Amino acid sequence: MMGVLRMLFIGGVVGAVALAWDGGESIVTAGEATITYNRHIAPILYQHCTSCHHEGGSGPFSLMTYSNARRWGTTVERVTQARYMPPWLPSGPHGQFAEDRRLSTEEIDLIKRWVDEGMAEGDSRDAKAPPKYTSDWQLGQPDLIVEMDAAMSVPAAGTDLFSNFILPVPLTQSRWVRAMEIKPGTPQVVHHANLAIDRSASLRRTHPADWKAGIPGMDVMVDAGETFDPDSHFLYWKPDSSALVERADLPWRLDPGNDLILNMHLKPTGKPETVRARVGLYFTQTAAKQSPILLQLEDDAGLDIPAGDKDFAVEDQLALPADVDLLAIYPHAHYLGKRMEGWAEGPDGQRRDLIVIESWDIDRQAIYRYATPMVLVAGTTIHMRYTYDNSAGNPHNPNSPPIRVKAGNRSADEMSHLWLQVLPRGQSGGGDLRAPLLRAWMEHRLTKDSRDPIALFNVASLDMGQGQFQQAVALYRKVVEAAPNDARTMTALASAINQTGDPDEATALLRKAIQIDGSYSDAHFDLAAIELQRQDYAGAEKELRAVLALQPGDAAAHASLGGVMLATNRVAEARAEFELALAADAKDFAALFNVAMIELDAGQADRALEHLKAAEAVDRDDVDVHRALADIYTRTGAAEDARREQDAARSMEKKKEKP
Amino acid sequence: MVVVRRLATLFLLSFGIAFSQALPSGTDLTGHSVPLAGSRASHAVVVFFLASDCPISNRTLPEMKRVQAEFSERGVAFWFVYPNSTETGRGIRDHAAAFRMGDKLLTDPHGRLAHFTGAKWTPEAVVLAQGKAGWNTVYRGRIDDRYLGIGKERPEATRHNLEEAVTAVLDGRAPNPPGGPTVGCGIVGAP
Numbered sequence: 001m002m003g004v005l006r007m008l009f010i011g012g013v014v015g016a017v018a019l020a021w022d023g024g025e026s027i028v029t030a031g032e033a034t035i036t037y038n039r040h041i042a043p044i045l046y047q048h049c050t051s052c053h054h055e056g057g058s059g060p061f062s063l064m065t066y067s068n069a070r071r072w073g074t075t076v077e078r079v080t081q082a083r084y085m086p087p088w089l090p091s092g093p094h095g096q097f098a099e100d101r102r103l104s105t106e107e108i109d110l111i112k113r114w115v116d117e118g119m120a121e122g123d124s125r126d127a128k129a130p131p132k133y134t135s136d137w138q139l140g141q142p143d144l145i146v147e148m149d150a151a152m153s154v155p156a157a158g159t160d161l162f163s164n165f166i167l168p169v170p171l172t173q174s175r176w177v178r179a180m181e182i183k184p185g186t187p188q189v190v191h192h193a194n195l196a197i198d199r200s201a202s203l204r205r206t207h208p209a210d211w212k213a214g215i216p217g218m219d220v221m222v223d224a225g226e227t228f229d230p231d232s233h234f235l236y237w238k239p240d241s242s243a244l245v246e247r248a249d250l251p252w253r254l255d256p257g258n259d260l261i262l263n264m265h266l267k268p269t270g271k272p273e274t275v276r277a278r279v280g281l282y283f284t285q286t287a288a289k290q291s292p293i294l295l296q297l298e299d300d301a302g303l304d305i306p307a308g309d310k311d312f313a314v315e316d317q318l319a320l321p322a323d324v325d326l327l328a329i330y331p332h333a334h335y336l337g338k339r340m341e342g343w344a345e346g347p348d349g350q351r352r353d354l355i356v357i358e359s360w361d362i363d364r365q366a367i368y369r370y371a372t373p374m375v376l377v378a379g380t381t382i383h384m385r386y387t388y389d390n391s392a393g394n395p396h397n398p399n400s401p402p403i404r405v406k407a408g409n410r411s412a413d414e415m416s417h418l419w420l421q422v423l424p425r426g427q428s429g430g431g432d433l434r435a436p437l438l439r440a441w442m443e444h445r446l447t448k449d450s451r452d453p454i455a456l457f458n459v460a461s462l463d464m465g466q467g468q469f470q471q472a473v474a475l476y477r478k479v480v481e482a483a484p485n486d487a488r489t490m491t492a493l494a495s496a497i498n499q500t501g502d503p504d505e506a507t508a509l510l511r512k513a514i515q516i517d518g519s520y521s522d523a524h525f526d527l528a529a530i531e532l533q534r535q536d537y538a539g540a541e542k543e544l545r546a547v548l549a550l551q552p553g554d555a556a557a558h559a560s561l562g563g564v565m566l567a568t569n570r571v572a573e574a575r576a577e578f579e580l581a582l583a584a585d586a587k588d589f590a591a592l593f594n595v596a597m598i599e600l601d602a603g604q605a606d607r608a609l610e611h612l613k614a615a616e617a618v619d620r621d622d623v624d625v626h627r628a629l630a631d632i633y634t635r636t637g638a639a640e641d642a643r644r645e646q647d648a649a650r651s652m653e654k655k656k657e658k659p
Numbered sequence: 660m661v662v663v664r665r666l667a668t669l670f671l672l673s674f675g676i677a678f679s680q681a682l683p684s685g686t687d688l689t690g691h692s693v694p695l696a697g698s699r700a701s702h703a704v705v706v707f708f709l710a711s712d713c714p715i716s717n718r719t720l721p722e723m724k725r726v727q728a729e730f731s732e733r734g735v736a737f738w739f740v741y742p743n744s745t746e747t748g749r750g751i752r753d754h755a756a757a758f759r760m761g762d763k764l765l766t767d768p769h770g771r772l773a774h775f776t777g778a779k780w781t782p783e784a785v786v787l788a789q790g791k792a793g794w795n796t797v798y799r800g801r802i803d804d805r806y807l808g809i810g811k812e813r814p815e816a817t818r819h820n821l822e823e824a825v826t827a828v829l830d831g832r833a834p835n836p837p838g839g840p841t842v843g844c845g846i847v848g849a850p
Contacts, residue, residue: 060714071712071745074845084810156758157721159814188714270717271758335814361810395807398814411814 035114036122037066044107045069046131048086049076051240054133058187058239064130066121077115080108087239087364089357097368101240138243139179142280146170146260149212151276154189154266159398161266162411163214166204166259167279172553172584176251178284180244182237182262185276191265191363195235195279197252198222198259205519218334219409220261223488229253230438231294234328234367234421249289250423254281256553256584265362292327292423293434295441297342297384300407301449303414305336305390307402312388314416316448319381321440322433324422325373329355332417334362335396336388336405342418347379354382354420362396373423384418435462453479457489460496469499487517495526503530521550521557528560537564555585562594571598589618593625605632623652682787682794683775685738685765688748693765695738695787696794702734703788703828705821706772707802708742710781711754713844719782719802720758726802726822727761735825742767742778742846770848780841784821788828798824800837808842 035041045053045063053059053068062068069076079085086101094100103111114120146167154161184190198204202223204211224230233252235244246252262277299314306312331340337360344352355368376382390402398412399405405414424433439462445455460475476493483489490513498506507530513523528543541564547557558581565574575598581591596611609632616625626649633642682704684692695704707723709716727737739760741751746766755764767773776785776796786798803816824834 061712067745071743071847072844074847078845079809082809157718268718268721269714270720363810363812395811395813400813400815400817 034120034122035110035117036120036126037069037114038122038124038126038128040110040122041069041114042066042130043128044103044111045076046128048101048103048107050131050133056135057133058184058190060188070119073115073119077112080111083108087366089359089361089364089366090368091356091358092353095371098371099240099369100371137181137183137280139181139245139280139282142181143283144169144171144175144281145278146281147278148262148276151185151274152214152266154186154268154273154275156268156270156272158268160191160268160411161216162218163216163264163266164203164220165214165262165264165277166198166207166211167262168201168204169254169256169258169260171254171256171258174253174255174585174587175281175283176285176287177254177281178246178248178251178286179282180235181242181280182244183242183278183280184237184264185278186273187239188269189266189273189275190237190277191267192239192365193237193265193277194263195237196220196222196261196263197231197235197254198261199224199229199255199257200522201257201259203261204259217409218263218265218411218413219332219415220263222261230434232292232421234294234330234419236367238366248286250292251284251286251288253288256555257551290423291432291434292421293437295382295420295422295437297382297418297420299416299448300414303388303405303407303416305388305405305414307399307404308391310389310391310393311338312390313385314388315383315385316416316418317381317383318441318444320376320378320422321436323375323377323425324437325425326354326370326376326420326422327373328367328369328421330367330417330419330421331355331357331360331386332365332415332419333360333386333388334411334414335398336390336394336414337362337386338389338394339387340418341383341385342420343383344374344376345381345383347377355418360386375425376422382420384416386416386418388414431465435465438462451478451482453482453489457492460492464496464499469496472496473500485516487513487520487523490516491520491523491526494523498526498530503533506530518546519550521547521554524550525557525560528557532560532563532567535567537568540564553580553584555581555588555591558584559588559590559594562591566594566598571601574598587614587618589615589622592618593622593628596628600628600632605636608632621652623649626652683771685740685772686768688751688764688766690768696736696789701736701789703786703797703825704736704738704794705730705825706738706740706776706778706785706787708740708773708776708778708781708783708785708846710741710743710844710846711746711750713781715806715843716782717758719805719843720760722802722805722816722819722821723782723784724760726819726825727763729822730825730829733829735829736763738763738765740765740767740772742770742773742781742848744768744848773846773848779846780843781846782843783841784824786821786824786828786834797828798834798837801839801841804839806842807839811842 049063053061053063055062061072063072080103088100088102090097094102146169148165148167152163182193182195184193200223203215203220207215233246260279264277266275295318297316297318299316302314329342331342340357340360342354344354390397390405392400392402407414424437426433438458442455442458445452456475456479460472463472463475473493473496476489476496479489480493490509494506494509494513497509507527510523510527513520524543524546528540531540531543541561544557544561544564547554558577562574562577562581565577575595578591578595581588592611592615596608596615599608599611612625612629626645630642630645630649633645682695685695687693731737751764777799778785782802783800784802785796787794788797800820802821804818804820805813805816820837827834
């Protein structure tokens with residue numbers, strides 16, 4: 001009796017829908033009322049669902065076969081009706097982002113009708129070939145695999161866990177990474193994972209005892225290190241994006257001494273689990289031709305959300321000083337986040353949406369790459385506006401009853417971040433094109449908080465890069481005043497002071513920095529540099545050996561130590577140090593040049609020539625290299641080459657005198 | 660407020676009395692019938708409907724086991740029923756071992772338990788209590804309120820509805836209704 005009623009009801013619905021339906025190939029007419037798995041449903045599942053939902057995939061069950069689809073039909077209907085699956089938060093137009101997996105309204109209707117009709121299999125002649133998935137590395141054997149030091153135990157029950165695992169990278173020379181795949185190990189436990197590069201192993205240093213066990217927290221902050229090298233790439237895993245392939249011209253760099261930090265969101269499954277993630281890296285010989293930069297809008301200081309507030313808003317904006325391509329975007333809040341909006345206002349006042357998320361859900365957070373880069377011209381202002389629901393009506397609220405919430409990296413705290421990956425447009429004539437962007441961002445931060453230590457530090461570093469040493473000293477001093485026991489800032493201040501011509505104060509500060517944190521290698525290195533200036537070779541050697549004890553294989557330390565040896569007439573030892581420097585970094589200029597000089601003295605002109613040419617490739621405008629080349633060519637009788645190199649050296653010297 | 664609840668209770672009881680009947684048997688993994696009420700006089704029987712492949716069912720298992728541990732020495736019988744026709748004996752044994760669920764495992768090959776209790780989801784809990792004229796379903800629904808919908812998940816449950824229901828039965832009161840939807844995966848019978 002039930003069955004007959006249901007058939008009648010369905011027949012009526014199909015008739016009505018068929019009129020409105022004008023799909024292409026799989027057109028349904030009133031005469032052909034049955035929706036079948038083979039003809040209509042399998043293609044939808046293969047295109048939108050099975051990349052996660054296959055045996056061994058990250059989805060909790062497979063949807064590869066008819067019997068799978070039948071088993072999960074009612075669930076699939078429910079979650080597609082609610083647009084909970086496939087997971088996709090942005091509400092913008094289709095095609096704005098790459099890998100948009102949303103179903104069309106027609107596809108969602110088809111699934112519902114198929115389930116309502118009783119989930120027929122249909123004619124096997126309509127069956128499409130299922131996609132093939134591999135449990136191996138998607139791109140084949142990686143060039144390097146790094147793994148968590150030990151498996152982490154995830155209890156059977158409880159709240160979600162957020163933990164950061166440090167993966168030291170065993171590299172002896174810098175490499176360019178063209179692709180990466182994170183294998184979470186137990187995908188059903190891992191909700192998402194982000195990867196950060198810790199250039200200076202700073203997190204490991206600040207957690208000497210517990211880093212192997214994982215450091216709890218939703219977000220981490222790491223020290224960018226000494227060179228200008230802002231973060232440039234979003235590195236992540238989400239259930240359907242196993243291998244992350246970068247644009248061919250935009251690989252990212254990994255250096256000896258770097259750590260990878262895997263930030264994982266783990267969800268208890270109901271039984272005890274262990275997680276031991278691996279990261280596979282694929283290298284390329286081709287260095288990046290350009291570098292993107294990650295810019296951030298935020299108003300964490302504005303996050304002070306009263307208990308019960310359903311609609312608390314924060315905003316931020318940043319004016320771009322240069323033309324950029326917007327490549328990708330990453331909105332981030334925790335459990336109270338509600339609506340998120342990012343937009344750009346052009347210099348002509350025209351507004352363009354960058355991303356709109358009507359109903360934020362951290363469980364489905366993702367990084368979105370634009371299908372084609374969005375061009376944002378100089379003078380464009382980027383805006384963000386996030387709202388938060390801290391009421392008891394928000395089921396995700398981590399506090400019951402709600403309490404006042406501020407910014408922080410625990411899951412019960414909040415965040416208000418909108419990250420943008422932008423690539424500066426135009427030719428790099430005078431310096432790194434990212435510098436003005438970083439400066440605009442940091443100076444904007446200072447307008448929000450004039451004592452913001454990160455912004456002060458970064459602006460100071462930018463000033464250093466532009467030779468504005470006095471300004472840098474003033475800014476670093478502000479940071480040191482606020483945090484007088486930070487070896488890192490003290491070292492930076494010392495370096496700036498030394499540049500202004502006061503090595504005595506610089507030395508005193510460096511000794512203090514070492515006293516505060518003897519394991520901070522940069523302080524030792526900078527002290528060695530000053531001692532080298534003063535020709536205190538014994539002192540410099542002691543500090544450089546301290547650096548190498550902390551960071552074996554540090555190319556610059558080996559090269560500097562080689563310099564000490566040369567200055568104290570220990571040529572064989574010097575050569576050994578330079579060779580070690582080159583083993584760590586084949587492009588270390590000082591090592592290349594000095595090895596060549598030693599070889600020249602030893603009468604090995606051929607090898608010297610090779611090293612000098614390599615040095616020239618690193619720095620074309622070094623006078624000494626051209627002089628040395630001229631010298632070699634003279635000795636080997638290549639008069640024409642010798643003349644060319646002499647001319648080159650002379651014109652460079654003239655250039656130097658002129659400005 | 661109290662008056663309203665009384666009325667609801669009366670209705671529930673009268674409804675229960677009208678339809679109370681003998682408990683159907685469960686089917687163990689070897690295909691044998693098992694009386695649900697157990698050998699000794701039980702005050703109540705709790706039947707969990709679950710599925711080895713349903714994530715929300717699995718995530719709720721620790722709570723099911725907690726309630727079982729709390730009440731199994733107090734005259735309450737507990738059963739874990741795998742109602743889906745897609746389960747296999749081997750799969751159920753592996754699942755029960757991985758989740759350390761003990762041996763109170765049943766299947767429902769003809770859908771009798773689901774039909775008798777009205778269960779449609781996994782995970783779903785049913786509390787059966789003995790009235791004057793036989794066994795009644797006095798609670799059916801969610802185990803706790805952690806899930807409010809697919810994708811609407813609290814960090815932790817704020818109400819332990821099943822625990823409250825069993826406590827009420829042992830105290831001689833009628834349980835409150837679940838107060839929210841059952842969230843999980845639909846039960847699939849034989850095709």
